[in-house]
Amino acid sequence: MIEKRDFYINGKWVAPAAANDCNVIDPSTEEVCAVISLGDQADTDAAVAAAKEAFKTWGFSSKAERLELIESILEIYNRRAEDLAQAMSIEMGAPIDLSRSSQVGAGSWHIKNFIRAFKDFEFEKTLGKHAPNDRLLYEPVGVTALITPWNWPMNQVTLKVVAAAAAGCTMVLKPSEVAPLSSIVWSEIMDEAGTPAGVYNMVNGDGVGVGSQLTSHPDVDMVSFTGSTRAGIAISKAAADTIKRVALELGGKGANILFEDADEKAVKRGVLHMMQNTGQSCNAPSRMLVQSSIYDRVVEEAAEVAGKVQVGPASEEGRHVGPVVNELQWNKIQDLIQKGVDEGARLVAGGTGRPDGLNKGYYVKPTVFADVTNDMTIGREEIFGPVLSIMKFDTEEEAVEIANDTVYGLTNYIQTQDGARANRVARQMRSGMVEMNGTSRAAGSPFGGYKQSGNGREGGILGIEDFLEVKAVSGWSND
Structure with a gap:
């Protein structure tokens, strides 16, 4: 029996504020394979506070510092590939070969593509030749809540966490309580990679608990959610009270x-x-x-x-x-x-x-x-x-x-x-994507939809841009 009750907050593994065990079921056997804890308001508040404090420095970190972190994450991710594969196979039922190739592979694929896109990304641009003293500054949104699903765990975690980190955002990850084990391994990877305290936090919980607490939290600047359209609608309504940015990747009927x-x-x-x-x-x-x-x-x-x-x-x-x-x-x-x-x-x-x-x-x-x-x-x-x-x-x-x-x-x-x-x-x-004659979309191609399939785009350059604000500045000194 796997027991993983702790959360990752402010660079440390910490016990839940209150006991609230949740069984993880192996869908191949219908047996309990692990026990985690579901967080409550105190855990959510602690994680958001850590992210808010860390943003004071990480939001102004250099491009080189962020790139070094992401490259370290990729190296450790590849080394922990089998741990991730086993976790996803037992928690959500992906056959182990599929888990090793596609489930784990999706994550490394996205990290590599973010590195490629990030190296060429310009966080400061001129408005145009007609305005030599105007600048467009691309700045991080701030504290982000990242809520991920159970069906492609590492695919969605990497699309959100790595893009947010590249943009200079700090974050609280709430993985699906149905399939949390791979995200616990991911949090170990983030820790080993040397992520500064508070930049990345992980609190397990369900939608009505930690999910709702993050969505409505006054100190969260953005929610990035992947899941059902029904849940996406509820998140949009909850986030409206504080005018958060909301990025949604929802259902489909291709x-x-x-x-x-x-x-x-x-x-x-x-x-x-x-x-x-x-x-x-x-x-x-x-x-x-x-x-x-x-x-x-x-x-x-x-x-x-x-x-x-x-x-x-x-x-x-x-x-x-x-x-x-x-x-x-x-x-x-x-x-x-x-x-x-x-x-x-x-x-x-x-x-x-x-x-x-x-x-x-x-x-x-x-x-x-x-x-x-x-x-x-x-x-x-x-x-x-x-x-x-x-x-x-x-x-x-x-x-x-x-x-x-x-x-x-x-x-x-x-x-x-x-x-x-x-x-x-x-x-x-x-639709946000069209694939023709069996040709897959290329590396860094944006993922996202129209209508009730959501808004925003994940992956590559547009995935990083989703976590950025644009600041227009006049009178910029060229000295």
Whole structure:
């Protein structure tokens, strides 16, 4: 049994102000794997006070000092990679090979990209040739509250913590209480890297407790949150009382448009992308829009691909998918699968219940529905599990209309060999990101969405800019 009750505040590991144990459940076994403590107002106040005090110096630290810290973080992160992989696998159910490659790899990828972007970043710029004595100063927002989810723990922690540190902000991290173990390892990394006391703080807690306390705290200048749209709305309302800056990375219902000239690997690529991380990704291509001339073939192939996806414990090596994160999510997904059947969608793979041979653990059958329409619940709600909805369209205009008919706008996908059409459709997508023909976005590409998928951007230069204020100064001396 892992016991990790302490918080990291002002450069030290400290005991909670009051006992409030919380069990961490291994979703592969449904057994308690660790005990942490949930913080209360006193812990939150102590962490914010430490960050506020540290900002007096860190906010004016040199670019070289910040770069040295981030490079040290990356070196130690790589050395602790296996500890991080094991933590994420046990806490949120990522199969250990996926945890080592994608879950841990996402973090190192983002840190490297921040280093590249930071080296070229200018914190002082002239307004223009017409105003030689005007300056634009890019300055840190201040004390930031960073609230991260359970589905991609290190992906989100690195996107927020490293960007905030590069900008000169101080911070309090509240990781998901569902998957806190990797963030405890991360805090050990931050400590070993020599982060000045108070610059980085970590308090475990739930949303209604530490989360709400941070969001409404008068000494917090910015909240950066990744999670559900429902929680994002609540955070925005709470932060409004103190006019905090709020950056939100929320849900998605990505459309993957397959035109009749889509390449031969498009169907398999789309299904496996949907099933990755057991469907627990906000940018998952959960709606496959298929042109009518190839619809029947695509449905058959998608069902076949999904039927071959193996499901098993996170502790086992291999290319299988693991469980979903907890009982609450499992029940939600089961209800939505049943609702898909009840509302008339055609079930072509998977369905309700656990996969054969798995009687314990929060395992879900890789599921595919055909003949889904946007008025069905499974066509509109983010399921956050391994469930793909296939829809039919006839024309390009209809595909765009269906794709955009959602409250979300995070990532959409286009599959066609017609370059002009691909570009044309990409321009019409109401989403923060579009990926075409299996080409991933490049290093430092900003991550974020339109509409109820959130605001702000994470990663690279724009990710750093999210944590900066712009100060306009006239009469600047050039002596």
